[in-house]
Amino acid sequence: MCDTVEYPGQYRGTRRRNFLKLAGAATVVGLGVGPLLSTQARADALTKAQRDSMTPKQIVDAMKHGNARFQRGERKARDYLREQRASAAGQYPAAVLLSCIDSRAPAEVIMDLGIGDVFNCRVAGNIENSDILGSMEFACKLSGAKVVVVMGHTACGAIKGAIANAELGNLTGLLDKIKPAVEATKYDGERTATNYDFVDAVSRKNVELTIANIREHSPVLAELETNGTIEIVGAMYNLKTGAVTFFD
């Protein structure tokens, strides 16, 4: 009976493609990343050669293009089983993401990424700590990822909690790490958790401060950024529009 069950994701998976793989292939043949390659069927995971051939900017562009597809309701044809098998012996992710646990903001889905494309750290409010930094250092220094993305999102519950001084078990300490962003946000209107305009302004400031903290608390990542090996970028995901906006 199980053989006859067709899961929606399984069905879609047969038609998806690995965007970052295409981006790497595009670089190799000098075509750039674009719709020209959209008919090319590639299903394996990102290889080391492909990842290494991409610049940080090309990797960010690949994520932007993936989000554009997501907003259009399109996806690259992708075979998760092939990606899983191809990546089982080794992984060569192009980026490491730090994003919120919010169930509505799954980075791989909203940027149309596949197995082996990116490392993904998720914690409420996308704040950094020593374990997150250790994960990022592994991703970039040891594994070769070239981009660090810190992605906040609109209407974030953790940001609301920090604004409202919510207290609950271990959550209290986590929210304390967001409170500097509440303080640092310049905003003339109502500074409450029910004013989503303010909540989103704090969320953006929280991304900026998290990036500053990453640079300050991780000399390993700061050095990689200074010498041009990696780029550290901020982004905000809009729950209503589906758009990921990268900071300039």
Ligand SMILES: [Zn+2]
């Ligand atoms: Zn959130």
